[in-house]
Amino acid sequence: MDKMLRKMIIILICTFILIIGSFSSLGFTYQNKKAALIPYEYYDYQNMTKDLQELYKNNTDIMKMVSLGKTYENRDVWLIKLSDNVNENEDEPGVLLIGAHHGNEKPSYESLIFFIKHVVDYYNTENIDNDEDGTINEDPIDGKDNDNDSKIDEDPSEERVRNVVDETEIFIIPMVNPDGVEYGEDGWRKNRNPKEGQSGNIGVDLNRNYGFMWELYDIFPTKYGNFWTSQPESWNYRGEEPFSEAETTAVKNLVESEKINISISYHSYGKWLTYPWTHTSQITPNEKLFLLIGEGIASINGYQLYSGKSTLLPWPGGTIGTSENWLYGVHGIISFVIELCGTRVPRNSDTVYRYCTAHVGVNLYVCEQAASINPDKVCITKELSTPLQHAQYLLQKIFLQLV
Numbered sequence: 001m002d003k004m005l006r007k008m009i010i011i012l013i014c015t016f017i018l019i020i021g022s023f024s025s026l027g028f029t030y031q032n033k034k035a036a037l038i039p040y041e042y043y044d045y046q047n048m049t050k051d052l053q054e055l056y057k058n059n060t061d062i063m064k065m066v067s068l069g070k071t072y073e074n075r076d077v078w079l080i081k082l083s084d085n086v087n088e089n090e091d092e093p094g095v096l097l098i099g100a101h102h103g104n105e106k107p108s109y110e111s112l113i114f115f116i117k118h119v120v121d122y123y124n125t126e127n128i129d130n131d132e133d134g135t136i137n138e139d140p141i142d143g144k145d146n147d148n149d150s151k152i153d154e155d156p157s158e159e160r161v162r163n164v165v166d167e168t169e170i171f172i173i174p175m176v177n178p179d180g181v182e183y184g185e186d187g188w189r190k191n192r193n194p195k196e197g198q199s200g201n202i203g204v205d206l207n208r209n210y211g212f213m214w215e216l217y218d219i220f221p222t223k224y225g226n227f228w229t230s231q232p233e234s235w236n237y238r239g240e241e242p243f244s245e246a247e248t249t250a251v252k253n254l255v256e257s258e259k260i261n262i263s264i265s266y267h268s269y270g271k272w273l274t275y276p277w278t279h280t281s282q283i284t285p286n287e288k289l290f291l292l293i294g295e296g297i298a299s300i301n302g303y304q305l306y307s308g309k310s311t312l313l314p315w316p317g318g319t320i321g322t323s324e325n326w327l328y329g330v331h332g333i334i335s336f337v338i339e340l341c342g343t344r345v346p347r348n349s350d351t352v353y354r355y356c357t358a359h360v361g362v363n364l365y366v367c368e369q370a371a372s373i374n375p376d377k378v379c380i381t382k383e384l385s386t387p388l389q390h391a392q393y394l395l396q397k398i399f400l401q402l403v
């Protein structure tokens, strides 16, 4: 009996130890996972404004910060200009980078703030061996381990940053829709300007508000989603008229007063990039140039490039009112759109750091390409540049299909 009891007690103790053991090992694994996932803290409007103002104060030689106007909720649409002789209007190729047309796409402005800081940090530094391994600038900033030493971007080129700043005028609007960014926890796609006919889903989709080809809505209402984009409660509501919004007007005023060769508008998400046209799968007269630079960008960030001929934007019935279409169609700017990341708002610090560094590489590359673009040779008048020409083209296609 005693023996039996002792046996039972030993079994009970062993079971107890085993159970405790498995609990604590579970706890250990959980803690490990938690440590690996450091949640990333995105900028908000106030912190961005504060940090950029501080940066501006200390770097007035190459940085300028001005407000392009006030939003409905009285926030500033900040413009950052980076260039040598920054207060002069030099005859240098212009680059325009825009983030946060959609306020719930946080990576789109985060990567631009990161870029501004990188440029300012490295501009005044001589070429140095940042990781002290005896080689200088062997791992340029692009989110990749170029020299296979299992460290990423550990020795970027200081000289490259300086050349880009000295030879281009870089215009950055990191957060074109601050009201949208500031709304709620996750931000808001549209701006926060209430319109007639809106009860809950207020605001305008800024990337449908640019004034190019709006007439096509009326000529082919079903093809271009006239019903959808003209509904005030829709997420894609385009507004009452082109440039009805302070934010798009801010971009318009800037573009009309500066000479800009090339631009990127950042969104999230999807890991792809494309370029005009966005309202048709017809190629532009500058398809070759778009494709060349688009492939250059894709080779840095590894994203899918959808060329003008791709099926991403089906004929007919793409999107009207995008910034890319207007920048190119009206101003002859070689304009790209990049959809960052695999999710709309990644929370893992590592992931965020990777896409930020990769797009420092993309932005530097685009600045370097700006000089190779001759704005006089960017031709937008050949075809489909007026709504009437485009309507004729579509009618022809429709007619041929019927025949």
Ligand SMILES: [Ca+2]
Pocket: 129, 130, 131, 132, 133, 134, 135, 136, 137, 138, 155
């Ligand atoms: Ca080195």
Ligand SMILES: [Ca+2]
Pocket: 127, 128, 129, 130, 136, 137, 155, 156, 157, 158
């Ligand atoms: Ca270096």
Ligand SMILES: [Ca+2]
Pocket: 139, 144, 145, 146, 147, 148, 149, 150, 151, 152, 153, 154
């Ligand atoms: Ca490396």
Ligand SMILES: [Ca+2]
Pocket: 139, 140, 141, 142, 143, 144, 145, 146, 152, 153, 154
């Ligand atoms: Ca690298």
Ligand SMILES: [Zn+2]
Pocket: 101, 102, 105, 267, 268
């Ligand atoms: Zn977007």
